Amino acid sequence: MGFIVFLISSLAECERLPFDLPKAEEELVAGYQTEFSGIRFGLFYVASYLNLLISSLFVKVLYLGGSNISIPYIFVSEFFEINKTYGVFGTTSDLFITLAKSYFFL
Numbered sequence: 001m002g003f004i005v006f007l008i009s010s011l012a013e014c015e016r017l018p019f020d021l022p023k024a025e026e027e028l029v030a031g032y033q034t035e036f037s038g039i040r041f042g043l044f045y046v047a048s049y050l051n052l053l054i055s056s057l058f059v060k061v062l063y064l065g066g067s068n069i070s071i072p073y074i075f076v077s078e079f080f081e082i083n084k085t086y087g088v089f090g091t092t093s094d095l096f097i098t099l100a101k102s103y104f105f106l
Helices: 002-013 039-063 086-105
Strands: none
Touching: 002 039, 039 086
């Protein structure tokens, strides 16, 4: 239930369909489409996509188990005998899992 509420509210916050209906070209006479141009318009869209990324990171942390792999696996550092470099390998694998889950939700 919480996931559904969070999904609907994040779609509304990120201004995605069905909460941000597309407009015809003749109707674009007000708002950021006419106020901003060039770098301001680009920064506005970068901020919009950053909002979407942060929303997907929240879903990953709250509902998809964080950076844990949700399938059973063999402890990789013992399997490949890389016990000394587990700090770097563990951090890299956690970062990869985080980005993969966030991309899955995007």
